[in-house]
Amino acid sequence: MIFSDQHMHSDFSGDSDAKMSDMINSAINKGLKTICFTDHYDPLFPCYTPEEDNIFDLDTKKYHENAVIIRNDESIQSKINVRIGMELGIYPKVYEMCKGIVKEYPYDFIILSSHTAGETDPYLPSYWEGINPIDGIKKYYEEILLNLQNFDDFDIYGHLDYCVRYTKTTKEQRSIDTYKEIFREIFRIIVDKNKGIEINSGGLRKGNLNEFNPSPEILSFYKECGGEIITFGSDAHNPDDIAYGINEACEVLKNIGFKYIAEFKERKASYIKI
Ligand SMILES: [Zn+2]
Ligand SMILES: [Zn+2]
Secondary structure, three states, rough: OEEEEEEOOOOOOOOOOOHHHHHHHHHHOOOOOOOEEEEEEEOOOOOHHHHHOOOOOOOHHHHHHHHHHHHHHHHHHHOEEEEEEEEEEEEEEEEEHHHHHHOOOOOOOOEEEEEEOOOOOOOOOHHHHHOHHHHHHHHHHHHHHHHHOOOOOOOOOOOHHHHHHHHOOHHHOOHHHHHHHHHHHHHHHHHHOOOOEEEEEEEHOOOOOOOOEEOHHHHHHHHHHOOOOOEEOEEOOHHHOOOOOHHHHHHHHHHHOOOEEEEEEOEEEEEEOO
């Protein structure tokens, strides 16, 4: 069993209205032992219209102040461990900015995520215009590799195959066999740097595929490449979605051969048997 959800958002994120207190209460009601807020910070997010400019900025000062209040609240501590992390959206132009952002406050956990490739979000239909699906997917994975070669200050890489949620592809077009050499290098770096990945259930709720991100075949290849560090994240943006798919995720991981789930405090992993 898994009792920790290490990826969720609150109204500190531009795309969530959820109060932290409502998220915490829902997690307690669902029987979780540990949660981590990972609100979005995508510095200079490149894709939206001027009206939506800075939609994924994070008020880190306020966020941290709130975190301290929660950490010191004994009525919460007695029921659940609440950690404060961040989902940092990265792309080449912001490497230097991101280095500063991570160091600004003492976070428990940093998820590094690619929400764009070539400065366009695969969530937008325009990403897929004029490019065949395989090249669109490849472009996304190649940018993950570039980010890994240039940025170290994170704990796990988020929803590795996020791009496939948003385009129509055949099984063959998505198959890891098409991208295996890129993934071999991605996982070599992740394992060498002692980082991890997550099993993210957001794709079960959103997008075309009703599958975890990354898919079980990518998770299997991670294991084959020596990957051990893995967290569970619902990517919930509202209280109802907390822990979504947590038992299924546990089964998927066990079937692949994972024995432990990781959770992070003060940027250090602990491992809990599943
Ligand atoms: Zn994300
Ligand atoms: Zn997220």
